[in-house]
Amino acid sequence: MTDVLSRPAANTPAGPPPPPRATPRPPWDWTAAGASTVAVLLCSLSLHGVLDGWSWLRPLTLTTAAVVAAMAAARRFRFPTALVPAAGLAALAVALTWLFAAPTALLGLVPSGATLERGSQLLTEAQATIMNQVPPVLADPGIVFIACLGTGLIALLVDTLATTLRMPAASGLGLLSLLIVPAVLKPESIGAFPFILAGAGYLLILATGSWQERPHSVADTVRRPPRSQVGAAAGIGAAALVLALSLPAALPGFTQGTFPQGSRLNIWTGQSGLNPVVALGNDLRQPSASGRIRYATDSPQSLYLRSTTLEDFSGRRWSPDLREDSRRAGLQGMSVSESNQQAPSVQPVTTRVMSETYASPWLLAPYAPVRVSGALGPYSWDPKTMTIISGDDTAAGELDYEVQSLAPNLTQADLQNLGPAPKDAVDPIFTSLPEDLPASIRDAARTATEGANGPYEQAMAIQAYLRSPQFAYSLDAPVEGGYDGNGIEVLDLFLQEKSGYCIHFAAAMAVMARESGIPSRMALGFAPGRSTGNSLTGDNGQDLREFEVDSRDAHAWPELYFDGLGWIRFEPTPSRGSVPAYAVAPRSDLSQIRDDERDLEAGNPTPPQPAPSASPSAPAPPAAAPAQPAETQAGRYAGVGLGVAAAAAALLSPWALRRRRRSIRRNLLGSGRTGSAGAGDPRSGAPSGSTSSRHRQGGPAALAWDEASDTGVDYGYVPQKAESPRAYALRLAHDARLPENSAAALERLRSAYEREVYAAPGAGTQEPAGDTGLAGGSGRAGSRPTPDRLTGLWSDATAVQEGLEASATWATRLRARFFPASLASRFRH
Template sequence: MPSDERPARRGADLTLTIGVLAAVFASLLPLMRVVRPSSWLLGAIVLSVAVLAAGFIARRYRLPAVAVSLIEASVWVVFMMLVFLRDTALLWVIPTPETMRALPALLSRAGEEIAVGAAPLAASLALSMLIVGGTGLLTIVVDHVVLTARMPLLAAIGLIAVSLIPSIAVPGEVDIMAFVLLAAAILFLMRTDTRSREEPLGRESTRTAGVPATALGIGAIAVVVTLVAAPLFPQPVARAGSGSLGSGPGIDATLQLGDDLRRPREVDVMLVRTSAPAPPYLRATTLSQFDGSVWEPDRVRTVPLESEDPLGGVVVDEGIRLAEYATTVEVLNLASPWLPVAYPAVAVTGLQGQWTAAPYNRTVLSQAGTTQGQNYEVVTNVPRPTLEQIRAHPAGGVEQRDGTTSLPADLAPIVGDLATEVTAETTNDYDALVALQSWFRGPEFRYSLDAPVEEGFDGSGTEAVAKFLELREGYCIHFASAFALMARTLGMPSRIVVGYLPGAATSDAVERETLYTVSSAQLHAWPEVLFEGIGWVPFEPTNGLGVPASFSPAGSVPGGADDPTLATPAPSASSLVPGRSPDGLERDQNGGEAGSTSSAMNPLPALTAALGILLALSIPALIRVLRRRQMLASARAGDAAAAWLAVQDAAIDLGIDVPASETPRTLGTRLVELHGAPAAEMSQLISAIERASYAPGGRHAFWQGDAMADAAVTVSAAMLASVDLPRRLLAVLVPRSLIVRPGSVYAGSGATARAR
């Protein structure tokens, strides 16, 4: 390599290295809404800087590409050992056999956090190690592809794929800032690589003029398409739980369902049929432990489902009737380790894979499998006490576990005060719970998915519950958490269940049993209270969903059509409307009949869409104007090639052939004779471009800059004025020159001259 080109090459390498760092950082931005930003972000940036700096220094000494990659890998190993695994390393940086044993455990722990966690995840040491290490490896690969292989477009594909992973795992709104930064970084890499390949100035082809403007135009069009067109396409499928990365939605069992319930699109997750009088709620897991900030899934003893009587029988006091039902579930689109089952299950058959049963809460789960594609039957024995029986049984009992009555030390006084106030006139535990249930479902409360997240309301902690009881507006998490805590302040054991509401009835039936569809929008949370001699009894405090649990006097005929002695809440008529989301039910209840046309139509969305479309349509013309101004500015500085390129672009916009086979003089003569270009100005431009092409040092004639720019403007305007109005508008609004370059195959062969 000539000595005068080495500084230019080193400068290009430095620029590309900075571009790689920017692109890697931009690809990480979408991850911040899945994993809370913390020390992992700083670690990822520091490691990327260290890897790229090592690679740049190694290339300055002209080391082989393999040596550069080995040096970068060594930096990666030293950083990872020093930050995450130094306790198992020799001299803090050298891996040992103990390191190799500890590494799989950390990776497994990180995978478990991703699989069962709820976005946004709090980054533990294991998850931080996974993210930082992955970022470092991505940096090494991209650095090799861009600076060694000189294939920035291939690197762009990898970076885009990485940036899309968080959106695939947790669908949501487009992260515009991350998209713009990544697009800009990729275009910067491509342009820098292209310039590093060009010949030195003075022998540079005039056809490379305007490339920065073209790149800017491509980026602007991409941004506009993302902002305007993307919302018109089908939205990502709703994920019932943000933690699952497998096929289909999952189940978030940490009571942080707010974002998941607000997904833009629903998907059917199960088909259900049952011998019960009404479709049952399907539980996934229970949550008894509450530390003041979050309800945790119960971690209880499990036994293999294949063992003899894994769930055990349902034990109730003498005289309380048990009703046996069979429920068949076909999973369509649900990836979860928790199996949705009716309650109380005594047997589950038909499952594929290894599953375990938890006798305590009668749930079924898998340590390695998934619910996706399962088709199984659940047999339940449902206690059916009479009203007199349940009133005579206090809340509590021998099954009570530590944690089902515990309250956090920082519980707001409003929780206990309201519980006492609402239940003041009741004389037994059941009536007290019914009073709470009726109060929540009364006119004082409103179901809404638009809880004020910015006020810390989107959760189930003590502060969120207190805020909910003040504002009296929220969704199932708030209702269930408040009910369970208020029951505990009254001395009653309570827990929360995460599962699905009963599905929507279809017109199909199997073996005379109605088929119900359960959608991802029916992911739900409800409370249960333990009654001595009866078991866990579910309640439905969520306003606008399901029907409240109730029991009838002994005079009711058991099993009759009017038998209301259902211990499991049954779905309301509105919850059986196909395709209706909880938010839609709430609007119907509080805002009049669905589909009413009496309300005034808000013109703002239509106006916004129209303005967006107009903006999108005007983008090409605006880019063309900016590009033309750039070329004229270069022309006024004495660049004859820029002035000539402005004329060529004007011709292409009008549909005039600008082939590579024609010299400037031949093309100029044709434009004068056939397309209205003025002869004097065209002659001036032809002389300037010929002098720039063939005369030594003639490229920049700064003393003729203004004259060349004015001549280019006059020639372009004259050609535009020579065509009819439709063609003129087309040239202005849809300029072909943004994508068709002079001399390219799309610019025409010049064989056919087009008349005016």
């Protein structure tokens, strides 16, 4: 029997005029896009300190704005939802081409094959910068290109989640991914002010998303949230920011360090390698050991494991010179170009290096290596510095190889009578200094070497000056003073503050030695470390004592060149490493020696342990093995856990949002707090069968119909633009092969929905005999629904869902549950 909707009587007073039609395109698309742009840019401000200066901000802002504007334009011109991110990717490619490779592109905008080659070059430059510099790194084109590319992709993700998919809360994952970079790399973490800016950006997205969900008809736009709600929302947001800033101060271990504020979380890898200059201070500031390396040697003296050298002190950042044109392939037949021909004797040393967690392209070896066996990979070595590097700039984390090296036996008498080295004894790179060398460095060198005669006395005077009580070893002062890292400007501040760690002391001695006419360079690697009490047997049957080092032993020291003897190590850093016997200054009064220096003189790196008092009543316990520093895997496990949690949250967020929408509708029906206007009111100017046209607040039948039609969309049955509810219900029941009870429930919902929406206000409705069941009306369209009717409406919506689930394949059921299409169907206009 066909439903008949009664018309109002002719003498019935006319109701209020219908509201005017809504504007065809509300302005919230552009507003939401602007909120996404502002939020990403506020988060990107935290990159200051990772990138030097602010020159990177302009191209990053242009890239972000181009991506979001392109996506907003795609939505404005009603692109299919799947093509909106594609428009953002296209805009990102055009923006990067215009900013970094315009001469290689068509019209300066359209990428070509040469543009791709330029991009590859920029990536290579960025990789070299990351390897060779400490934060803040110079904002060279490669690094800025990487920053713009990454931020553009994050802006695309944030805008897709917040605006295209209407999931503003989930957009926080994109903002978090941007904050992770400075949180991990900056020694002081993000900092309070950048965190407040990032939090404000996220709250702006949430507020804009909440405003988007308001009714969009002209009549409804005059409504505004009550002031109490606005105040409560602002209070909650402010309280969340205050709690996030104050809670770390109350948690143990969250007072210093890197991420998020002192925990030193390394989310990238469990391996740790000493990058040539990378974050040496960060390695030393780790509260726990990582990157454990064991080495066994027959050397009677303390052994330094050398990674690479720095010799070019002319720029703002110091980095090693790879000298690709002079490197030699293979690890056999190595020899030092400046031989130690005048040394009284040279002692061969065998060292076996083992690690499962050290990852670096530079191979660790004592100076000076002459043969390496067991190291797998295309390695090459430099005759000028005797550094060994992998041919592909990578190295496996698991190492086990043996090094044969030559160590000269030197005494003070061997060095005292040497004169200055000839100018052509070494390459000019080992003697050159920048023309604008700060006066503080020249004054310090002049003060330290006053009265010293000859290179050896000058070197000893500089070492004694830096090890004097007026200098202090500190890992925190450089960070607080803003001179962490390397460079002439950093060295200038160090000599003023007189507080720093090994890289500052080593660089100061190397530069001051050059100012005094002594060739120099700075070596990086690991200090001697600690004995494990174990011994190994070398390839030739040698007895090798085993030691171990980790990230806390990362070290830098100067090497000075003496004519005929070659490169000689010194140790200017107080309380670190060991001073070689030939560099120990004679002291007539032992009371003047600092307590932290007594155990470091004459090559003894480890302080002696106090002997236990003897007890006549109990035998002395057997000697216990030295305590091993625990190598924590917390960073690896926490990083994996964080990644898994983030991935799970991203995958489950559509399911959670769809479940929340269903729960809200069920609660509204259960409480009877529904509006009287239909959600699919044809007077709104939008297709009545489309989910995109409905208001969020409607009558009970409209809410139940919304749930049933959204469930149909989740299972792949999307209403057409001009399709009426009756036509959609018939097609859904037929195409989905709904069981009889589910088809009947869908028909009841459709009938109740049409009666509620299309009947004139105040008009009575003639209930057909077949429609007086669960979804039956109350007799009048505007009357208050009964609890039984509300329960029946939701039961019918549930029956439709069960019918669709029963007739669908398992793949369709999974897609409908975890990737519900109804979340995005509102934007398919």
